[in-house]
Amino acid sequence: ALYLTYEYVPSPRAAIAGVRKLPPGHRMVWHNGQVEISRYAPDPFARRSFHALGEDAQLEALRDGLTRSVKRRLMADVDLGLFLSGGLDSAAVLASMAAHVDPRTIRTFTIGFDEPSYDETRHAAEVARMFGTRHHVRTMLADDLLELLPAIRGWLDEPFADPSLVPTHFLARFAREHVKVALGGDGGDELLLGYDTFLADTGARFYRLAPRWLRDQVARSADWLPARHGNFRPEFILRRFVRGADAESAPSRHMRWLSSVMPGAPDDPLRAELRAAITTAAIERVMAEPYTRHEGLTHAQRMSAMYFSSYLSNGILTKIDRASMAVGLEVRAPFLDPEVIALAVSLPPTLKLRAGLITKYALKRSLRGTLPAHLRHRRKHGFGMPVARWLRTTLAGELRRALAPERLRAAGMLDPVVVTRLVEEHISGRHDHRKVLWTLLVFEWWRERHRVTL
Structure with missing residues (x-):
């Protein structure tokens, strides 16, 4: 669930059960049969x-x-x-x-x-x-x-x-x-x-002042806009903004803006019983912990x-x-x-x-x-590749192979019905699911190589 949200497995967690990663700025010492982990790099935001x-x-x-x-x-x-x-x-x-x-x-x-x-x-x-x-x-x-x-x-x-x-x-x-x-x-x-998400944070403060009916209308309008597959198209930006702008806390807003999969959303491909095992609060903690820890600083x-x-x-x-x-x-x-x-x-x-x-x-x-x-003063562009287009063309066959329903059922982690819908909507051009589909494709490649099952 953490990987599907953030596109990586946040330290100290790891993708393999029973394995932990050493967090950035920390050291691990083996002493008298015990593992000791401590921070050696000072927190630059402690000031x-x-x-x-x-x-x-x-x-x-x-x-x-x-x-x-x-x-x-x-x-x-x-x-x-x-x-x-x-x-x-x-x-x-x-x-x-x-x-x-x-x-x-x-x-x-x-x-x-x-x-x-x-x-x-x-x-x-x-x-x-x-x-x-x-x-x-x-x-x-x-x-x-x-x-x-x-x-x-x-x-x-x-x-x-x-x-x-x-x-x-x-x-x-x-x-x-x-x-x-x-x-x-x-x-x-x-x-x-x-990052543009810092501008979005400013906009969200004003967005939340609007009446609920108006915000609901904006959200529906964003869903109606046709999908185009270029880099940061206006309709893509609007959809991303709306999915996080209503959240009250800064960590929750930014988690939603950065995430590939928003927990519990219609495009959440994780099987329901697995999703129920982890709370949204636990997923948000990756962003919330450093934000809360520096409570004495400005927003x-x-x-x-x-x-x-x-x-x-x-x-x-x-x-x-x-x-x-x-x-x-x-x-x-x-x-x-x-x-x-x-x-x-x-x-x-x-x-x-x-x-x-x-x-x-x-x-x-x-x-x-x-x-x-x-x-x-040129607008930030971001460094990426035309993944939305390549998933519809060059990688369409691989997308259908790696995310085939029978493979997903055998692995037992992802909902084949949801994933198949996402694949077909994207390849047909009806919707832009670039982030979630690339995240799932990479996961399946990794799972296939390391023979990982539930």
């Missing part, structure tokens, strides 16, 4: 005060701290590169790299897709031209997906359903042809409030702590580690340097989510004079 400097000084401190962090990560005996997405975080890292080395020696790597709503190569190329890097571009096609999947299925020791794992691995393999170390922009969205800081402790550590960093180390590429994250983390945490909420409407405001302001306004 209860904000920086005393003025706004301009705080922005300068953040920019200088990131530059020092990048400099520390440029130390290597091998060639280095940069994952350049066209987004703000990787552009900020590139600006810091250019402060220490000749940009003409920096190799930047971008991948694109033949579906325009997923392709950022034009924006990445513009940033690369600004700095004069040695820019490398490659397009990922459906045939590349088919080529990569056997290897990915082989090295996943747990089911992990973030679809961006596949293009991240494609990018890492591409970069490894030229370099052995690459820098990336991971961590910026969690520390500086860059914005607590949201940051919530994403940092759950989504980043269990999801994003797991993805980048698996995808890159499978090809022997080391990826370094300047935003996760202790100095940068401390600086980001100390910033007041108004420098992160300005007026509840401008995400990652501190980074955008700190790059004024370095990046043009249209790049600094």
